Amino acid sequence: MPIEQEEQSDIAKVRFFAQGYHVWRGRAARLGFFALLIAIWQVAASLELWNEVIFPHPKEVADAVVLGMRDGTLPLAIQASMQRLCMGYGISLLIGIPLGLLLGRKRLLDDTVGSLAVGLQALPSICWLPMAVLWFGLSETAMQFVIIMGSLMSITLSVRDGVKTIPTLYLRAASILGATGWRFYWYVLLPASLPAIITGAKLGWSFAWRSLMAAELLYVTSGIGSTLMMGRELHDMALVVAAMILIITIGLLTDRLIFRFVESLIHRRWGFGGRG
Amino acid sequence: MTMVELKNVSRVYLGQSGPVYGLSAFDLRIAEGEFVCIVGPSGCGKTTLLNIVAGFEPPDLGEVLIDGEKITGPGTNRFVMFQEHALFPWLNVSQNIMFGLKMAGIHKREREERAAALLRTVNLSDFSTAWIHELSGGMKQRVALARALIMDPEILLMDEPFAALDSQTRDTLHEEVELVWQRTKKTILFVTHNVREAVRLGTRVILMTAKGGKILREYPIDLPRNRYLEDVEVVKIASQIRDDLRHEVLRATKEEGYHAD
Numbered sequence: 001m002p003i004e005q006e007e008q009s010d011i012a013k014v015r016f017f018a019q020g021y022h023v024w025r026g027r028a029a030r031l032g033f034f035a036l037l038i039a040i041w042q043v044a045a046s047l048e049l050w051n052e053v054i055f056p057h058p059k060e061v062a063d064a065v066v067l068g069m070r071d072g073t074l075p076l077a078i079q080a081s082m083q084r085l086c087m088g089y090g091i092s093l094l095i096g097i098p099l100g101l102l103l104g105r106k107r108l109l110d111d112t113v114g115s116l117a118v119g120l121q122a123l124p125s126i127c128w129l130p131m132a133v134l135w136f137g138l139s140e141t142a143m144q145f146v147i148i149m150g151s152l153m154s155i156t157l158s159v160r161d162g163v164k165t166i167p168t169l170y171l172r173a174a175s176i177l178g179a180t181g182w183r184f185y186w187y188v189l190l191p192a193s194l195p196a197i198i199t200g201a202k203l204g205w206s207f208a209w210r211s212l213m214a215a216e217l218l219y220v221t222s223g224i225g226s227t228l229m230m231g232r233e234l235h236d237m238a239l240v241v242a243a244m245i246l247i248i249t250i251g252l253l254t255d256r257l258i259f260r261f262v263e264s265l266i267h268r269r270w271g272f273g274g275r276g
Numbered sequence: 277m278t279m280v281e282l283k284n285v286s287r288v289y290l291g292q293s294g295p296v297y298g299l300s301a302f303d304l305r306i307a308e309g310e311f312v313c314i315v316g317p318s319g320c321g322k323t324t325l326l327n328i329v330a331g332f333e334p335p336d337l338g339e340v341l342i343d344g345e346k347i348t349g350p351g352t353n354r355f356v357m358f359q360e361h362a363l364f365p366w367l368n369v370s371q372n373i374m375f376g377l378k379m380a381g382i383h384k385r386e387r388e389e390r391a392a393a394l395l396r397t398v399n400l401s402d403f404s405t406a407w408i409h410e411l412s413g414g415m416k417q418r419v420a421l422a423r424a425l426i427m428d429p430e431i432l433l434m435d436e437p438f439a440a441l442d443s444q445t446r447d448t449l450h451e452e453v454e455l456v457w458q459r460t461k462k463t464i465l466f467v468t469h470n471v472r473e474a475v476r477l478g479t480r481v482i483l484m485t486a487k488g489g490k491i492l493r494e495y496p497i498d499l500p501r502n503r504y505l506e507d508v509e510v511v512k513i514a515s516q517i518r519d520d521l522r523h524e525v526l527r528a529t530k531e532e533g534y535h536a537d
Contacts, residue, residue, distance in 0.1 A: 169362040172332055175350040177427070178379040187379070191366040269407060270365045 056238040064242040074227065074246065081212060081223040082250075084140065088147030090207040095148075096155030096204065097197055101189055103156065104163025114160060117153045125150025125211035129218060143215050150211030155204035162196015163189060195266055202259045209251055224250075278344075279463045280306040280329060280431060285338035287324050287489070298324035299489035301340070304482070309461040313474035315517065316484030317525050318493075322467045324489065326435050329465060330356050342431065352376070354428035357437040361416040363408045370395065370404040376427045394422040398452060402431070406499060414445035418452070425456065430510050434466045439474070450476060456500055471521065472514040476503050483520055486528035 038058055045057045062231040067076035103110045103117075106146055114130025132142035166189070174188040190197075231239035282305075287298040298321040300509060306312050314322045327333045329340055331350040340347050342354065363372045374387040397402045398418040408416065417437055424432060434453075438446045454477065457464060468474050474481045481495040495517060499509050 062506065163338075169358055169360060170364065171366070172330075172350070172356070173358070173362040174354065175332075176355055177376040177423075178352045180379075183379055187375075188364075191364070194366065270409065 013272065026193035028224050053235060054237060056241060060238040061241045062101070062246070063273070064236070065236040065245070068227075068239070068242065074224075074242075077222060077224045077227045078246070078250070080221075081216065083224065084223065085147065085208055085212050088212070089143040089151055089205060091144070092148050092151040092155055092194055092204055092208065093201060096200065100156040100159025100197075101185060101193065103161055104159040104193070105189070110160065114157075117156050120149070121153040121157065125207065125212040127219065129215055133219070138221075142219075143212070143221075146215045147208045150226045151208035154207050155200040158196055158200030158203055159193060159195050162193040165196070181236060192223075195270065197257070198262055198266060202255070205259070207253065211256075213247060223252050277308045278305050278509070279310070279342065280304070280331070280465065281341040282343075282491075283338050283341070283485035285328060285335045287321075287328060287333065288338050297321070297487070297489040298336070302489060302491070306463060306465065307464055311457055311464045311466065311477060311479045311536040313466045313468060313481045314484060317466060317486045317519070317528070318469060320484040320486055321489035322484055323416070323435055325484075326433050326465065328431050329431075330354055332356075334368070341372060343351065352380075352427060352432055353429055354431045355424040356425050356433045356435065357417070357420050357424055359436045359439055360366055360419045361408070361413075363416060363419055363423070365408050368405050368407055369411070370401065372408065372419060373422045373426055376423065382457050390426055394426050397425070397456075398422045409413070412445075414441050414449065416439065416504050417449060421452065421456070425497050426458075429462070431463045431465065431472060434464065435508045436468050439469070446473075450505075451502075453477065458501065466519070472505050472510060475499075475514045476505050476507075477512045481517060483517060483524070483531075486524050487531075 042058050045052075045055060047057070053114055065074070075255075099113075101112045128146050129142070132145040136142040136145060170188065170192050174184055179188050212223070213225045213228075216223040217229050224247055228240060228243035228247070231237070231243055282302055285299045285302040287296055289296045290298075302325070304325075310490075310520055314320050314325060324333065327334050329342075329347075331340075331354070333348050334349075342351075364375065368376065370388070370391045373391045377387045377390065392401070392404070395404055398421055400415060400418055400422070403411065403415065403490075408419070411419065420437070441449065450473070456462070466474070466477060471481075475495075475497055478497055481497060483492045483495070484490065485492045495513065497513065498505070499513075503510050
């Protein structure tokens with residue numbers, strides 16, 4: 001018996017290292033690729049094919065980031081953007097998830113409110129800005145409004161579609177287990193549509209992020225979008241590129257850190273087949 | 277005492293090529309403590325029958341009485357074991373088993389005690405905190421059985437619950453169902469396409485017509501229990517039913533042929 005156990009643990013070790021090897025090889029490849037891109041950028045800038053004002057050196061961009069971080073303008077801009085985003089996105093989630101659950105269950109509501117949501121989703125969120133400014137003035141509320149209108153529909157509709165594709169088997173099981181009324185919504189419908197809710201939240205996040213950047217670009221206050229616009233006005237190309245890289249970084253970080261984590265949790269619980 | 281009574285029940289589906297009768301003018305009485313098995317060729321309406329008794333589908337005509345009362349939808353006095361397990365993937369094994377009690381507002385300690393006892397009954401004590409996707413097909417159906425038993429329903433409805441399992445696993449589960457039925461004397465309505473399974477388990481086997489949703493013949497099974505799939509008597513009765521079934525299928529195919537001409 002002890003021999004077998006040892007063999008088993010050896011197999012587990014080999015598996016572990018094999019998996020680790022694939023993960024690290026992937027990471028190394030990615031890192032190498034981006035290093036190569038920066039090197040090409042460096043060479044292109046050194047050749048001085050274009051004017052330095054329109055094609056900055058990688059080092060200038062890095063300096064712009066470091067300087068911005070040091071003098072506190074970039075952290076402040078990030079903070080301002082993130083506060084707006086979390087507020088607007090949070091409201092979207094609070095309205096969108098329950099609304100989506102209801103739309104998925106109530107036929108009449110889906111035929112009316114649901115079709116309105118589908119219609120509004122066709123409108124790019126930045127088109128709400130003129131209306132928002134007329135209603136709320138040049139204020140934070142106007143920005144929030146644009147973020148909410150940009151992300152609410154996609155969250156609502158993803159959750160609704162998720163509810164509609166819950167296997168009938170679960171719903172039937174719920175009814176014979178005595179899950180009725182609010183208990184049905186809380187203990188069956190909400191967890192059963194969790195994969196769809198995560199999809200909706202992720203989609204909503206990227207819509208909210210895009211809406212916010214568009215709004216900050218068009219209407220200068222504070223925030224990373226405004227930093228980007230300021231770079232244009234000052235003809236500071238390094239700052240423009242720095243702001244763009246920051247925007248990408250924040251988008252990627254939230255995707256990797258928050259959504260990937262939650263998704264992998266759910267996949268583990270549901271097994272590999274998604275909804276099996 | 278009559279536990280389940282179907283009176284003149286009809287259920288029609290509108291198919292692409294005209295109406296299809298799931299059930300038509302269907303009468304059936306099941307006494308308390310009976311173990312009734314429904315067999316028939318696929319598409320004969322046996323699952324429709326079960327869904328109607330469960331309350332998942334309303335009958336177009338007629339009525340279903342449980343304990344003398346007309347049903348209007350699903351209820352906790354009837355529990356269904358589905359062909360696929362229908363366990364909730366977001367809950368672990370014991371949470372799945374306790375779910376019905378939680379909905380009934382039963383105290384946590386009592387829920388846990390009853391779930392632990394049932395896990396022992398179905399031999400899954402070591403798996404109480406496992407996730408559903410970690411279990412094999414047979415284990416899933418055992419959890420489904422425990423989840424059904426904890427509800428203590430008057431009637432157990434089983435829709436080919438063992439069809440997807442290998443024969444060894446099925447044998448063990450037959451024994452478990454047999455034990456449960458002998459111990460609790462619950463009324464069981466069991467749908468299957470496996471004739472021998474029906475004879476092994478049932479006190480009565482009902483063969484349905486291939487089309488039109490009617491009863492073709494009934495077979496009381498008076499063999500002593502426990503029976504096994506290999507028992508000579510079981511095999512003998514099963515082969516008679518299978519002959520009748522084969523004739524019925526042939527008759528239906530021929531009829532279809534005439535229509536096609």
